Amino acid sequence: MSSRDSKTVSLERSLSWGMGVLLLVVLMALLSIAAWIGRESAIQFALSRLHHDAEAIISSMDMQKRKVLRSLPPIYTQPLSGHYYMIVFPDGQKLLSRSLWDQELVLERGDVDGPRYWLAPGPREQQLLIWQAPYEKDGQRFSIAIAEDVAPLLQAISHFLWIGVVASLAAVLLMLAVQRVVIRRAFARLDPVRQDLREVRVGRRSQVGEDVPAEVLPVVREFNRLLDTWKEHQERSRNAVGNLAHALKAPLSLIARQGERSGDSQLRQQAQTMQQLVERELKRARITGRAVAGKHFRPEEDLADIVETVHTLYRDKELEFELEVDAPESLAVDQNDMLEMAGNLLDNAAKWASHRVHTQLLAGSELVLIVEDDGPGIAPEQREVLLARGQKLDENQLGHGLGLAIVNDIVRQYGGELRLEDSARLGGLRTVLLLPLA
Numbered sequence: 001m002s003s004r005d006s007k008t009v010s011l012e013r014s015l016s017w018g019m020g021v022l023l024l025v026v027l028m029a030l031l032s033i034a035a036w037i038g039r040e041s042a043i044q045f046a047l048s049r050l051h052h053d054a055e056a057i058i059s060s061m062d063m064q065k066r067k068v069l070r071s072l073p074p075i076y077t078q079p080l081s082g083h084y085y086m087i088v089f090p091d092g093q094k095l096l097s098r099s100l101w102d103q104e105l106v107l108e109r110g111d112v113d114g115p116r117y118w119l120a121p122g123p124r125e126q127q128l129l130i131w132q133a134p135y136e137k138d139g140q141r142f143s144i145a146i147a148e149d150v151a152p153l154l155q156a157i158s159h160f161l162w163i164g165v166v167a168s169l170a171a172v173l174l175m176l177a178v179q180r181v182v183i184r185r186a187f188a189r190l191d192p193v194r195q196d197l198r199e200v201r202v203g204r205r206s207q208v209g210e211d212v213p214a215e216v217l218p219v220v221r222e223f224n225r226l227l228d229t230w231k232e233h234q235e236r237s238r239n240a241v242g243n244l245a246h247a248l249k250a251p252l253s254l255i256a257r258q259g260e261r262s263g264d265s266q267l268r269q270q271a272q273t274m275q276q277l278v279e280r281e282l283k284r285a286r287i288t289g290r291a292v293a294g295k296h297f298r299p300e301e302d303l304a305d306i307v308e309t310v311h312t313l314y315r316d317k318e319l320e321f322e323l324e325v326d327a328p329e330s331l332a333v334d335q336n337d338m339l340e341m342a343g344n345l346l347d348n349a350a351k352w353a354s355h356r357v358h359t360q361l362l363a364g365s366e367l368v369l370i371v372e373d374d375g376p377g378i379a380p381e382q383r384e385v386l387l388a389r390g391q392k393l394d395e396n397q398l399g400h401g402l403g404l405a406i407v408n409d410i411v412r413q414y415g416g417e418l419r420l421e422d423s424a425r426l427g428g429l430r431t432v433l434l435l436p437l438a
Contacts, residue, residue, distance in 0.1 A: 012183050020176050027168035035161045042153050043129060047117055050131040050146045057085055057146070063138040066095060075099065080123050082149030089142045105130060105145050112143040119150070127151035189213055193220065200227070248274070297338040299327040299361050306343050307359065314350045319357055327363035332437060333414070341410050342369060344403040345431050349373035356426055366416075369433040374426040383420040404431070411435065 053073075060070035066089070075083040077098045086105045087095035096104065105128070106120045115133040122128035132145040193212055199205040207224045210217060252274050259268030307321045331338075342359075349357045352375030362368040378386065387408045404418070411418045416435040423430035 016176055023172045031164045038157050046129050046148055047131055054144050054146045063140050085146040087144050297331045297333040297335045300325045310346045310350050322358045324360040327361055337410055341407045344407045345371040348403045366437055367435040372423040372426045372430045373428040375428040377428045
């Protein structure tokens with residue numbers, strides 16, 4: 001996996017993480033609120049029962065003897081039953097339930113000025129809910145503390161809380177699974193866009209279809225506008241070169257005639273050179289005239305068109321053109337660039353050939369275009385000079401230089417290579433163009 005792929009952010013994963021965390025936070029908050037409400041409800045219910053028991057105990061007290069005369073529920077007489085009471089008088093005397101046995105309730109310090117309750121540890125690791133309040137009967141003041149073991153109740157609440165946690169996790173996983181299915185179905189609607197982009201890349205379409213979800217439609221429309229702008233720019237640039245060449249022909253002819261009249265050989269020579277450059281640009285415009293901006297190169301069809309055009313341009317030489325193509329129907333190379341490179345190589349070969357021009361194109365992991373002619377060829381020590389823009393061997397005639405330099409510039413932009421070799425087949429120049437197809 002490349003470093004770029006490892007840094008790619010998955011929308012599905014981001015949405016799943018975000019939704020999962022949000023659901024967990026919401027469900028945990030709801031569970032916490034539910035647990036607090038359940039705990040408080042249970043405690044308030046227990047407090048109401050303790051308050052009623054306290055009223056019953058006080059009503060059965062004999063204040064003179066400071067004893068509980070009437071019988072109480074057996075739970076208050078059974079040792080360590082979990083239900084206890086303790087009456088405290090101002091002089092320090094205490095009246096304890098028999099269920100406390102030889103222990104006392106742990107009371108909070110300070111005067112008892114109103115009802116209050118708290119949780120405190122009790123005997124046998126019991127969790128006691130203690131309710132205490134001040135009372136007055138028959139002119140005597142005292143406070144009563146009555147307690148109940150709420151450990152089983154709190155354990156039941158904790159148990160239900162854990163069940164809620166497990167159920168919440170299961171609900172989150174289920175929601176994430178449903179969300180994943182929904183997201184994938186939604187993203188599946190983008191598959192036609194991906195297919196259209198692939199067809200645009202290989203030159204089978206000129207635009208991306210707009211039958212897409214409303215959220216994606218603005219992006220698709222902007223991309224299509226970008227494609228249109230790019231194609232228009234390419235067309236304008238190509239047409240501008242041809243128009244300029246046409247516009248320069250007449251002024252250059254006048255300059256050349258003026259040089260002849262005045263006997264200025266240097267002016268006449270420069271005007272002829274400029275005319276030859278203009279003619280070359282017009283040939284390039286004719287060669288690449290069939291190209292469509294943004295389309296991919298179609299080897300067999302496009303090369304046949306180039307051969308036909310070059311053959312027409314050099315019909316007075318009666319050249320024999322041979323073409324061999326072993327490649328797919330379409331290659332991921334810009335059609336306009338490839339027509340210009342192949343056109344320049346074929347034009348250069350036709351210019352110097354005596355009788356034959358052989359062209360071969362192979363496509364595997366890379367594109368290989370070989371053009372050979374039976375012309376005079378080029379000496380090895382002069383080949384590097386030709387690949388520099390504007391260099392040529394014969395200053396009196398426009399030769400190999402400019403066309404090969406243009407091809408070399410385009411090849412370098414693609415990360416390819418242009419070689420000049422001797423042709424073992426025809427004896428002239430053999431140009432080999434290599435382009436990566438990755």
